[in-house]
Amino acid sequence: MSLKEHEGSISDFAYNEEAKMLCSVANDGMLGVWDLRKSKLYAMSDSLENDLNAMCLMKNNKKVVSCAGDGSVNIFSWDWFGDCNDRIVGHPNSIECAVKYDEDTIITGGEDGLLRAVSVLPNRIIAILGDPLDTEDEVFFIQKVSVSHCKNWLASCALDDMVKICEISNLQERPADGTFDLEAYERSIESKLVANHGKKPFSAMD
Numbered sequence: 001m002s003l004k005e006h007e008g009s010i011s012d013f014a015y016n017e018e019a020k021m022l023c024s025v026a027n028d029g030m031l032g033v034w035d036l037r038k039s040k041l042y043a044m045s046d047s048l049e050n051d052l053n054a055m056c057l058m059k060n061n062k063k064v065v066s067c068a069g070d071g072s073v074n075i076f077s078w079d080w081f082g083d084c085n086d087r088i089v090g091h092p093n094s095i096e097c098a099v100k101y102d103e104d105t106i107i108t109g110g111e112d113g114l115l116r117a118v119s120v121l122p123n124r125i126i127a128i129l130g131d132p133l134d135t136e137d138e139v140f141f142i143q144k145v146s147v148s149h150c151k152n153w154l155a156s157c158a159l160d161d162m163v164k165i166c167e168i169s170n171l172q173e174r175p176a177d178g179t180f181d182l183e184a185y186e187r188s189i190e191s192k193l194v195a196n197h198g199k200k201p202f203s204a205m206d
Contacts, residue, residue, distance in 0.1 A: 001039045005032055012054045012097075016061050019078075025052035025066045033081060043081040048074060054098035056106050058120050059182070065120055067095035067108060073118060077189070085189050088123040091116065099145045101171060109142030109156055117171055122180040129154060130166040 008028035015022050021042055022034040029047040034040070051069035058065055064076040066084075071091035074084035093111035101107050101117065107129065108116050115129040140158035147154055152169040 001036075003034055003039065003041065005041045005044060006030065008051075011052060014055055014057050014064075016057055016078075018061055023055060023057065023064055025055045027051040027053075027069075029068075031055070031064065031066055031076060031081060043079075045076065045081045046083045048084065051094075053094065053096055054108075056098055056100040058100065058106070059103055063120065065098075065106060067098045067106075069094040071095060071110075073098075073106070073108070073120075073123075075120065075123075077186075086121070086123065088118060088120070088125075090125045094141075096141050097144050099147050101147055101151065101168075105171065107145055107147065107154060107168075109145045111141050113139040113142060113158065115142065115145065115154065115156060115166070117168070119177070121182060121185060122177055126171075126174070129168055130156075130164065 006024065006026040006028055008026045010024050010026045013022055013024040020037050022036055024032045024034065029049050029052060031045040031052065033042040035042040048068060052066045053069060054067040056065050062078050064078060066074045068074060071093055073088035073095065075086040076084050091108065091110055095108045095110055097109040098106050104120055106118050106120060108118055110116065117126040117129055119126050140160045142156050142158050145154060145156045151172055152167060153165055154168045155163055155165050157163050
């Protein structure tokens with residue numbers, strides 16, 4: 001099959017096994033959701049007006065996070081794909097790539113050459129991973145990040161022709177944040193959500 005609705009280069013995608021749908025992000029600033037059983041577009045978000053460079057499915061497929069060229073992490077609720085309903089800020093430059101660490105955490109690679117562990121709901125940057133950069137060194141955009149199966153190691157690569165590996169076992173040992181009530185959060189945003197279960201881009205539905 002061939003599916004084409006994006007207006008720019010597709011930069012990343014992830015598969016929702018439960019829903020049998022493929023999610024994609026592109027430099028047109030939009031999130032696309034594809035029904036593979038029917039070979040059709042299921043939903044297309046509004047444009048966020050920034051390149052979307054990476055994405056992950058989080059919270060047991062209830063949330064879709066997309067990382068943008070303005071340094072923001074945008075959070076969509078599954079089946080409500082019009083506009084993101086939350087945003088994590090704090091990256092000073094473009095987020096070039098991201099990988100899911102667990103249902104609550106992603107690891108991002110930035111234009112500034114730094115790796116960050118980012119908590120999703122509650123939203124905050126947890127830590128900068130690896131050794132600090134020497135300010136006299138040339139900064140290389142991080143192109144790709146990957147987490148080992150045991151979740152103790154993180155590999156990253158940039159345009160410096162090297163694969164760098166750092167230990168991240170301390171992320172598994174951090175205490176769980178029991179103060180954040182996800183169910184209450186969902187109730188608080190429910191009235192603000194605009195359903196988009198259609199199979200056309202939002203621009204065509206409005």
